[in-house]
Amino acid sequence: MKILIVDDEKALCDSLSLYLKKRGHEVVTAQDFKTADEALLINKFDLIFLDYRLSSQHTGRDLLIHARKLNVASSIAMMSAYKTRDNSLEMINLGAQFYLSKPFKLVEIDRILEQVSESS
Amino acid sequence: MKKAGHRHTLIFILWAAAVYLFYFLQLRTIEFYEYSQKAALSKHFLRDFYFYGSFATTVIFGVLLLWFFMCAERRVYSERLKNHRITVLEKFSSHIAHEIRNPLTSLSLNAELVGQSADQLEGPRAEELQKLTGDIINDVARLTEATEHYLDFRNKSNRNETFEIRPLLEHLIEEMHSEAEPKSIHVLLKLHPQTSVILRGNSDRFLLAMKCLIKNAVEAMPQGGFLVFEGVRRFRKFILRIKDTGVGITHDNMERLFEPFFTTKLKGVGLGLCLVKQVSEEFGAAVRVKSTLGKGTAFQITFPLVK
Numbered sequence: 182m183k184i185l186i187v188d189d190e191k192a193l194c195d196s197l198s199l200y201l202k203k204r205g206h207e208v209v210t211a212q213d214f215k216t217a218d219e220a221l222l223i224n225k226f227d228l229i230f231l232d233y234r235l236s237s238q239h240t241g242r243d244l245l246i247h248a249r250k251l252n253v254a255s256s257i258a259m260m261s262a263y264k265t266r267d268n269s270l271e272m273i274n275l276g277a278q279f280y281l282s283k284p285f286k287l288v289e290i291d292r293i294l295e296q297v298s299e300s301s
Numbered sequence: 302m303k304k305a306g307h308r309h310t311l312i313f314i315l316w317a318a319a320v321y322l323f324y325f326l327q328l329r330t331i332e333f334y335e336y337s338q339k340a341a342l343s344k345h346f347l348r349d350f351y352f353y354g355s356f357a358t359t360v361i362f363g364v365l366l367l368w369f370f371m372c373a374e375r376r377v378y379s380e381r382l383k384n385h386r387i388t389v390l391e392k393f394s395s396h397i398a399h400e401i402r403n404p405l406t407s408l409s410l411n412a413e414l415v416g417q418s419a420d421q422l423e424g425p426r427a428e429e430l431q432k433l434t435g436d437i438i439n440d441v442a443r444l445t446e447a448t449e450h451y452l453d454f455r456n457k458s459n460r461n462e463t464f465e466i467r468p469l470l471e472h473l474i475e476e477m478h479s480e481a482e483p484k485s486i487h488v489l490l491k492l493h494p495q496t497s498v499i500l501r502g503n504s505d506r507f508l509l510a511m512k513c514l515i516k517n518a519v520e521a522m523p524q525g526g527f528l529v530f531e532g533v534r535r536f537r538k539f540i541l542r543i544k545d546t547g548v549g550i551t552h553d554n555m556e557r558l559f560e561p562f563f564t565t566k567l568k569g570v571g572l573g574l575c576l577v578k579q580v581s582e583e584f585g586a587a588v589r590v591k592s593t594l595g596k597g598t599a600f601q602i603t604f605p606l607v608k
Contacts, residue, residue, distance in 0.1 A: 192407035200414060234399065262402035263452045266505055284406040284445055287413045 182298065183224060186210045187217040187244065188232040188260065197230065200287060204294070214239035214247075221248060226255040228297050231277075233261035233268070242275065249276040256297045260285070313367060320358060386561070401448050405441050412437040453509055453576055463607050464507075466498040466539070470530055473511055477528075485525025492532040498539050499607045502584040510580035513573040514543045514600055520566065521547025521598065539604045549594040558590060577602075 184206050186194050194210040201208045209224060211217035213236060220226075229248070235241040245257060258279035259272045269280045279293050412434045419430035474488050481488050492498075500507070518528050526546035533540050550558065557563045559578045564571030577600070581588040585605050592598040 190403045190407065193403065193410070196407045196410035196414065200410065260406075262399045283402045284409040284441060287410065287417075 182227040182294070182301075183207045184209070185217065185220055185224070185226045185229045185255070187212075187229065187235065187241065189213065189234075189236055190232070197290070200290065206294075214244055217244055218247065221251060221253055226253075227301060228293070229253075229255045229257045230281075231257055231259055233259050233272070242272070245272065245275050245277060256293075256300070258293050316362060316366060320362075397448070401444060405444055405448075409438060409441045412441065453572070461501060462504065463499050463501050464504045466500055466507075466532070466541075467492060467496075469504060469508060470511070470532075473508065473515070474530065477515060481519065481528070484519065484522070486519060486522055487525075487527050489527065489529045491529060496532065496534055498532065498534065500539070500584060500604050501607045506580045506583060510577045511543070513577050517573060518543065518545035518547060518598070521545055521549075526597070534606070537606050539606050541602045541604065542599050543602075544597060544599040546597040549596055550590070550592040550598055551594065555590065555592060559588075 184201055186197050186201075186208065187210075188194050189212050191212060194212065198208045198210055209220050209226075211220050217231075231241045231244060233241045235244065241259060245259070248255070248257065256279070257277045258281055259277045260281045260283055261268065262283045264280055264282035272280055279296075281289060281293075416431055416434035416438075419427050419434060422430065470490055470492070474490055477488050515528065522528070522545055527544075529542075529544045531542040531544065554563075554565060559574050560571075561575045562571040563575075578588055581602050587603045589601045589603075590598065591601070
C-alpha cells in the first residue's frame with residue numbers, strides 16, 4: 182500500500198514510517214498542511230495517517246475537509262492526543278474511517294492496515 | 302477592591318442623606334402646627350429624639366450595609382480568583398497533555414520496535430532488551446494515564462443531551478463487580494424500580510465523575526466494605542448519594558477536598574474531586590460531602606431534573 186503520514190512531530194513520523202516500511206509499504210511523510218497538500222496532488226494514497234491538531238494555522242481537520250473536497254479516495258486515520266466521543270463523531274462525519282488516540286500501539290496500526298487491505 | 306470601597310462610601314453617604322432628609326422633614330412638620338405648652342415640650346423632646354435616633358440609626362445601618370457589601374464583594378472576588386485559577390489550570394492542562402502525549406507516542410512506538418528487534422535475538426541479551434523495552438512501555442502507560450486526568454479536567458463539553466440515569470448506573474456497577482469482588486467490596490444500587498430519572502447534560506462526563514468517586518471510595522476501603530449508590534427524587538430534583546464504609550476524611554482535608562491538585566495519596570494528580578465538582582456544575586448540580594473518620598464518606602449530588 183502507499184501510505185501518507187501527516188504530523189508535525191518528526192519523531193512520530195519517523196517511527197511510524199520505519200514500522201510501515203518494515204511491513205513492506207511505501208511511505209511518504211509530511212509535517213505541515215502545504216507539504217501534505219502537494220503530496221496529495223502528486224500521489225494516490227491508499228491510507229493517510231493524519232494528526233488532528235497539526236498546526237495552529239491549518240489543523241488536521243482542515244486537511245481532512247480539503248482532501249474530501251479534492252475527492253481523495255484514501256482511507257483516513259485521524260490521530261489525536263485526546264480522543265473524545267464528540268470529536269470522534271465529528272471526524273467520522275467529515276470522512277475519516279479510523280480514529281487513533283495517542284499514544285497508540287503497533288497492534289492498533291496493524292488492525293487499521295488489515296481493514297484497509299480487506300476493503301480494497 | 303478600590304472601586305468597591307468608593308461604592309460603599311457612596312452608598313453610606315446616600316443612606317445617611319436619606320435619613321437626615323427624613324429628620325428635617327419631620328422637624329418642619331412639627332414646627333408647622335400650633336402647639337400647646339405640652340406640645341412645645343414634646344416638640345423639643347421629639348426634635349432631640351429624631352436627631353439622636355436618626356444619627357444612631359444611620360450609623361448602625363450604615364455599618365451593617367458596609368459589612369454586607371464587603372462580604373458580598375469578598376465572595377465575588379474570591380469566586381473570580383477561583384475561576385481565573387481554573388481557567389489557567391485548564392489551559393495548562395491542555396498544553397501539558399498535548400506536549401507530553403505527542404513525544405510519548407514516538408517513545409512508545411520506538412520501544413515496541415526495539416522489542417520486536419530483540420525478539421529476533423537469542424540468549425540473555427535478548428531477554429534483557431525485552432525487559433527494558435517492557436519497562437519503557439509500562440512507564441509510557443503510566444504517563445498516559447496521568448495526562449488523561451489533566452485532559453479530563455480540561456475537556457468540558459457543550460453536548461446537551463437528555464439521558465436516563467438508571468441504565469448508566471447499572472452498567473457502571475456491573476463493570477465494577479469484577480474489580481470490587483476480589484477486594485471484598487459490595488456494590489449496591491438503591492433506586493426505586495419505578496423511579497425514572499432523566500438528566501440533561503453530557504452522559505460521558507457524568508460517567509467520568511462517577512468513576513472518580515468510585516475510585517476514591519475503593520481506595521478508602523482497603524479491607525473491603527460497602528459502596529452504595531442511593532437515589533431519590535424530591536420535587537424537581539434528583540439526589541444521588543454515593544456512600545462508602547471507608548476510612549473517612551479528616552476535618553482539615555474536608556475543606557480542601559475540591560481544590561485542584563489536592564491529594565492525600567502517594568500516587569495521584571489530585572484532580573478527581575475537582576473534576577467531580579466541575580461536572581456537577583456543568584449539570585447545574587450541587588455537590589456536598591459528609592464524612593466520619595473510621596465510618597465512611599457520603600457524596601451527595603443534587604441534580605435538576607428534566608420533567
